[in-house]
Amino acid sequence: MSHVEVEIASQPDCWRKAAELAATHAAALPRPGERVAVTGCGTSLFMSQTIAALRERHGGELGGETDALPASEFPGTRRYDRVLALSRSGTTTEVVDLVRRLRGTVPTTVITADASTPVVEAADEAVVLDFADEQSVVQTRFATTALAVLRAHLGQDLEPLIADAERAVAEPLPDGAVEATQFTFLGRGWTVGIANEAGLKLREASLSWAESYPAMEYRHGPISVTDERSLVWMLGEAPEGLADDVRRTGGRWVEADRDAMVELIRAQRLAVALAERAGIDPDQPRNLAYSIILNK
Numbered sequence: 001m002s003h004v005e006v007e008i009a010s011q012p013d014c015w016r017k018a019a020e021l022a023a024t025h026a027a028a029l030p031r032p033g034e035r036v037a038v039t040g041c042g043t044s045l046f047m048s049q050t051i052a053a054l055r056e057r058h059g060g061e062l063g064g065e066t067d068a069l070p071a072s073e074f075p076g077t078r079r080y081d082r083v084l085a086l087s088r089s090g091t092t093t094e095v096v097d098l099v100r101r102l103r104g105t106v107p108t109t110v111i112t113a114d115a116s117t118p119v120v121e122a123a124d125e126a127v128v129l130d131f132a133d134e135q136s137v138v139q140t141r142f143a144t145t146a147l148a149v150l151r152a153h154l155g156q157d158l159e160p161l162i163a164d165a166e167r168a169v170a171e172p173l174p175d176g177a178v179e180a181t182q183f184t185f186l187g188r189g190w191t192v193g194i195a196n197e198a199g200l201k202l203r204e205a206s207l208s209w210a211e212s213y214p215a216m217e218y219r220h221g222p223i224s225v226t227d228e229r230s231l232v233w234m235l236g237e238a239p240e241g242l243a244d245d246v247r248r249t250g251g252r253w254v255e256a257d258r259d260a261m262v263e264l265i266r267a268q269r270l271a272v273a274l275a276e277r278a279g280i281d282p283d284q285p286r287n288l289a290y291s292i293i294l295n296k
Contacts, residue, residue, distance in 0.1 A: 002136065002272065002281070002282050002283050003134070003135040003136040003283045004134075004136035004138050004140060004205065004268075004272055004282050004283055005269075005272055005282075007134050007135070007136055007140050007141045008140050008141065008169065008265060008268050008269060008272070009169045010141055011140070011141045011144055011145070011165055011169070011265060012162045012165040012166045012169065014129075014131060014132045014141050014144070014145040014148070015144070015145060015148040015158055015161065015162050015165065016158070016162060017131055017132075017145075018129070018132075018145045018146075018148035018149045018152060018158070019148065019152040019158045019159075021127065021129070021149055022148075022149045022150075022152035022153040023152070025125075025127045025149075026153060027125075028109045028125035028126070028127055029084070029109060029127070029149075029150070029153045030055065030063075030064070030066070030082055030084060030109075030153075031081075031082075032061060032062050032063065032064060033064045034064050034080075034081035034082050035064060035065045035066075035079070035080050035081045035082075036052075036055065036064060036065070036066045036067075036080060036081065036082050036083070036084060037066070037067045037068075037069055037074070037078070037080045037082075037083045037084070038051050038052050038055075038066060038067070038068050038069070038083075038084045038085075038086070039068070039069050039070065039071045039074060039083060039084070039085050039086070039095070039098065040070075040071060040085060040086035040087060040092075040095060041070065041071050041072070041087075041092050041094055041095060042139075042200070043088075043139040043143045043197055043200060044086035044087060044088065044092075044095075044139075044143070044146075045068070045070050045071075046143075046193045046194075046196040046197040046200065047086055047143050047146055047147050047193065047197065048068040048069070048084075048086060048193070049068040049192060049193030049196065050147055050190050050191070050192075050193030050194055050197075051066070051068070051084070051147060051150045051193075052066040052067060052068035052193075053066075053068075053189055053190035053192070053193065054150070054151065054154060054190045055150070055154065057189065057190060058154050058155075062154050062155055063154060067080075068193070070094075071085070071092070071094040071095045071097075071098045072094040074098050079106075080106055081106070081107070082106065082107045082108070082109065083098075083099075083102055083106055083107070083108045083109070084108075084109050084110075084111070085098065085099055085108065085109070085110045085111070085119065085123065086110075086111050086112075086146055087110060087111075087112050087117075087119050088112065088113045088133070088134070088139055088142045088143075088291075089112070089113070089114065089117065089290060089291035090110070090112040090113070090114045090116075090117025090118065090119040090120055091117055091118060091119070091291045091293055092119075092291055092293070093293050093294040094294075095110075095119055096118045096119045096122060099119055099122040099123050100122045103122060103124075107124050107125070108122075108123045108124050108125070109123060109124065109125040109126070109127065110122075110123040110125070110126050110127070111126075111127045111129065111146045111149065112126060112127075112128060112129070113128070113129050113130055113132060113133035113134070113142050114128070114130065114133065115128045115130065127149060129142060129145050129146060129149070132145040132146075135283070136282070136283040137204075137283060137284055137285055137288050137289065137290050138201065138204050138205050138271070138282060138283065138285060140201070140268050143197065144261055144264065144265075147261060148161075148261070151261075161259050161261060161262055164258050164259065164262040165261075165262050165265055168262050168263070168265040168266055169265055169269070171266075173266060173269060173270050173273060174231070174233070174252075174254045174266070174270075175252075176231065176252050177231055177252075177254070177270050177273075178270070178273050178274060178277055180229060180230060180231035180252065181208075181209065181229045181230075182209045182210075182225060182226070182227075182229050182230040182231070183199070183202055183208055183209065183210040183211070183230070183231050183232075183233065184199075184210070184211045184212070184213070184218065184222060184225075184226065184230065184231075184232045184233070185198040185199045185210070185211070185212040185213075185233050185235060185267065186212070186213055186214070186215040186218055186232065186233070186234050186235065186238075186242075187212070187214060187215060187234075187235045187236050187260065188214065188215045188216070188236045188237060188239070189236070190236075190260075191235045191236035191260040192212075192214050194235050194236075194260040194261065194263075194264050195212040195213070195214075195233075195235050195260075196212045197264065198210075198212065198233065198235065198264055198267035198268075199211055199212035200212075201267060201268050201271040202267070202270065202271045202274065204271070204285045204288060205271035205272060205274070205275045205280070205282040205285060206271050206272075206274035206275040206277075206278060206280055206282065207275075207278070207280060207285075207286065208271075208274055211225075215234065215236075215238060215239050215242060216239055218232075218242065219242075219245065223245065223246075223249065226246060226249040226250075226251040227249055227250050227251060228250035228251065230249070230250075230251035230252065231251065231252045231254060232246045232251050232252070232253055232254065233254040233255075233267065234253070234254065234255040235260040235263055235264070235267075236260050238255055243255065
């Protein structure tokens with residue numbers, strides 16, 4: 001069994017620990033009404049998109065105005081009350097450089113898996129998810145555990161999600177999913193970031209042709225690649241009529257009536273299944289490393 005399979009299956013337990021951790025680190029996490037930027041690279045950027053949309057949806061009572069920004073494209077002209085950075089390794093060059101640059105100008109909090117890293121030294125506050133660290137290059141449990149921390153911090157009860165996740169780690173994949181050769185993941189609102197992450201997982205682990213879009217954008221061009229070889233997976237509530245549009249192309253439509261963070265587990269499992277079918281090691285994706293550290 002690959003490392004990533006073990007890490008995918010451990011997510012329900014990690015989310016339980018995340019809920020406990022959120023309560024003890026409340027002072028380090030974004031406070032109600034703060035104007036916040038959430039930042040990261042790769043998977044952490046997609047989790048940032050999800051966190052930002054969720055926090056804005058809660059409004060000022062628990063959330064507040066929130067931007068999601070790539071660490072490499074962080075604007076110098078905007079003003080924030082707090083910057084929240086996500087970095088599993090704590091060594092990603094763009095994130096470390098950004099947090100160092102912001103020192104003394106805005107409070108910074110980092111969520112990471114390793115306390116003894118440069119980004120922790122640079123940040124004002126750190127939430128360390130060492131129990132969610134991973135051996136696989138492909139991120140799965142760290143990303144969703146970081147998201148679980150923020151969801152618990154926003155007051156959400158994670159127990160129903162954990163119960164659903166325990167089923168998602170073992171139940172069958174969608175019919176025909178492993179046989180498909182083109183994949184499109186769709187989201188709406190906070191689930192757009194989840195869709196982006198699902199597409200990335202298939203590209204990383206299995207080298208699959210996988211795309212992701214806001215659901216209402218899918219008709220504006222991307223639907224043109226959909227045919228009988230395609231699987232279109234809706235994460236969240238689908239726009240009216242979209243499933244029928246996909247079926248008319250010959251593509252396979254997948255939609256589940258449950259939380260998108262839970263459904264992401266099945267997408268992660270699909271990425272592993274596709275890798276195994278292609279004879280690819282999902283723990284060591286081509287051209288990737290555990291952390292991107294740039295020579296300067």
